[in-house]
Amino acid sequence: MAFKKLHPHILESFERLSIDSPTSFEKSCIPVIKSGANVFCIGAKDSGKTTTLIITTLQKLKCEAVGNAPRAVVIVENKEKVLELYNAFLNYTKYSTLRVYASYEQLHIDVQKSEIYMGIDILITTPKTLHKLFLSNGVSISELKICSIDDAEFLSVKSETTSLITTAASIKKCQFVIYAEKMHPQLKRLENHFMEHSKIIQK
Template identity: 70%
Template sequence: MPFKKLHSDIQEKLGHLEITIPTPLQSTSIPVIKSGANVFCMAPKSSGKTTTLILTTLQKLKCEAVGNAPRAVVLVENKEKAIELYDTFLTYTKHNSLRVYVGYEELHIDVQKSEIFMGVDILISTPKTMNKLFLLNGVSTSQLKIFSIDDADFLAQASVYNALISITQSIKKCQFVLYSEKMTPKLERFESYFMEHSKIIAI
């Protein structure tokens, strides 16, 4: 049972939320993601992809704040998705020290730079905003451990795709996990860029 092997804080939170049985995706993907491999997680809607993303991120960061630079980055399609994911993360981080920050195009980039500089563990952003932060030296990737993309189907847009390639070229060593409903030729192409030696989990 994947939940049994997660950090005790996560198990306690899952108990409060009355989540006791992992979905087939969670049973299959959590051990692989915990192993540190780059992973493509393919599964239909409502199969537990976002919860898997949150649980494995918390596990990777051991449920505690460390330093000032982000150790986890999560990319999403737009402001609405960013805020929704931020709120869901807060459900899980309410009783630990992890600092979650959300950024998006509509929020002035200088505001984001100064707030990130104050210290964050998990940074949720859109590809364009994240790329802008990189170009302006607004975020350090020196401590990055895990980089996830939620509902990655939106990466089919050329401008977003190019922003992601630009971002990942700046990251030296990190685990990448990409969640999507299905594999597409465009997603497959990432194997040549940052998803080297990746494993594919399809439910």
């Protein structure tokens, strides 16, 4: 197995999913993300961005449920992306205790609040939904360890970026990882907000 120093549950998932070795992108990004740095991970389509996101999230949470508040948040563009990533996570969390929750604007906010209150580990959501949950005390961000943004090109829309920056300003001691195909100026500007001292990996 070419993946090194990963949680045994992740290695077992690779075996079950017939994943033998990391892509060049995964090989470059995973060690840097594991170090705890804020990272911009820039790679072409199908380079392994989603797998990297899932692996590093599970590694950070040690593949086990703890407490009730989410310790990882994954931000994507819309409901379709939320459900797509939710199903991708389930492939890896199937035999673990980790609780993954799909959150999006079309789902009533009160339903989300009550379901999140029951306890989750990984919250997959959109910037506006996360902001709405945060403002209505529907989610605690006090235990957050890692916040990842997948296919971050959608942040070129000002309202999405504003929602994200506003929420991120209240998050303390959290690692941020952004995945995109290109390093757009809009992404670069996030260094002035929550991506301070970040590293850029381009493959």
